Amino acid sequence: MNRRDIFKGAALAATLTLGAAPALAQEEYTIGVAIPSATHGFMGGLNFHAREAIARLEETYPQLSFVLATSGDAGKMVNDIEDMVATRGIDALVVLPFESEPLTSPVQAVKEQGIWVTVVDRGLSVPGIEDLYVAGDNTGFGRVAGEYFAENLESGDNVVVLRGIPTTLDNERVDAFTAAIDGSGINVLDMQHGNWNRDDAFNVMQDFLSKYEDIDAVWAADDDMAIGVLEAISQAGRDGEMWVVGGAGMKEIVKRIMDGDPMLPVNVTYPPAQIATAIELTALGLVSATPVSGRFIIGSQRITPENAEQFYFPDSPF
């Protein structure tokens, strides 16, 4: 119910402001935001933070209005962006490309019309189109996790790794993880794809547990996968034997870290709130003379029981 209303509200607010434009003294701006729809946990969180940021900015800057479009595939995202430009006359576009290749030339066309372009998370395949690039740090994501493993395991200890959906993003993370534990003597028994999915991760972990007698730690690389992994471990009754590091900072997992769960010592952030960073910076660039062009890489941080509180967002769906 809630999110529908917010969509309507955003659209309504945008229409009203456009209609009332001549009455206001300040210059009016419209910002288009195009993001993938909330099909899994991380994107759910991203949608949540996008709406939060838009609500907050509309409050702060009455001269700003927003068009939010969520798309289920790359084709629809292209259509949405074209519609925004044609019918809403946007002044800036914040886009999280569904896929890099298909979105590159449509976004380039937007840029050629003199519209400010902010690209989030996934880069376009041609460099230099965007005015501002905001992203999480995938290499850092793997490295920070790997460093924790290297610090806390002995030489000869065994780990298993669950990978995401086969993509360059997943490769970057896994390569960085492997590089970080290189030379520590940690033995990676196996890596299989859990597709960032709880059920798949559950099945893969069940099989790892049947296959290996001795596992000291699991890099689940994602909190949805960590949930499936933890369940498989507890089914096998091997709770005390190993710990699990997930990633991305899902609220349930962060809560358990806060509570000092021995099986979940730490987590690594890859914040869905990066969309808020992108929207805020874009808005700031429009309403003020603050320079915001360039690249803004949000570091992947280690969440520990000590600092977990600052990463805990009980209201977010993720």
Next chain:
Amino acid sequence: MTAAQTDAAQTDTGPTAAAPRPRRRINLHVLGPILALAALIALGAFLNDNFLSAGNVQNVLARSAFIGIIAVGMTFVITAGGIDLSVGSMAAFTAGITILAMNAMIEPLGVSVFTIVLGMLVALLTGLAAGMVNGALIARVRIEPFIVTLGAMGVYRSLTTWLADGGTLSLNFELRSLYRPVYYDGPFGISWPILVFALVAILGELAMRSAPFGRHCAAIGANEQVARYSAVRVDRVRMATYALLGLLVGVATIMYVPRLGSASGSTGVLWELEAIAAVIIGGTVLKGGFGRVWGAVVGVLILSLIDNILNLASIVSPYLNGAIQGVIVILAVVLQRERKAED
């Protein structure tokens, strides 16, 4: 159909043809899926010592149960000449509704077995209702099953995402602890999903072979007009196949929810294709007219075993898992169909 099979058996070479006409009963069409399953089991046992351990067998059977229970219902739908693409989304939606209902009932009823039983009832009713909507649109309004269930697939998938607000619906923690044994425990050390799967399969096999319902499904799938003239109540039977499938989705959901205690937009993705694939691997004819429930069970086990063996063996790059699955699925069907190509 039957005539084609007899021909196939007669043109058979080797021991089968040499024997004094055992005909039909022993041919590749029947043995194909079983041979494939046996080969996979042998391969698994060869590659890893733990493959045949009680724990691994239990794991594989229990995780097959969801798709298996659905595949039994799907066998009837396909036998009657239909198809249902919505079952995966329907399972996610049913799981979401069940979780919401159970969480809501904690307030008035407390964390009790009664809450869980009511929640199970909600799951069954949601599944049944969703199946009946599909059935009504197909049998009464006469829209192509492919379109109806493709539409329903999108509807239930987005409803689930919307209910979860893009995130995950989670069952209350204490309720979950109480409900958990339904997936993980069971009598005589055999977990409930396996028992329920076995029961559903046996009942389905009986219904397909011995009950009028099974014969009516096959008759409709083979030739709807003839079935109609033979006093088969076509619409009612067709409606019933979708309702039954919906109900079985509800049963599968009852087993699924206690496993991880959550549902999200990514729950049950592609279950429909796995169920359909299992049905076809098992020897049911995709265009209807002939169905084999035990074959669907074998098909589901084949699909689960491929995954399991790939995980246990890790002899190939995990990037290739999908390719290997695809090849084995096609081979399993080729094994049983190669005689038919000659007709």
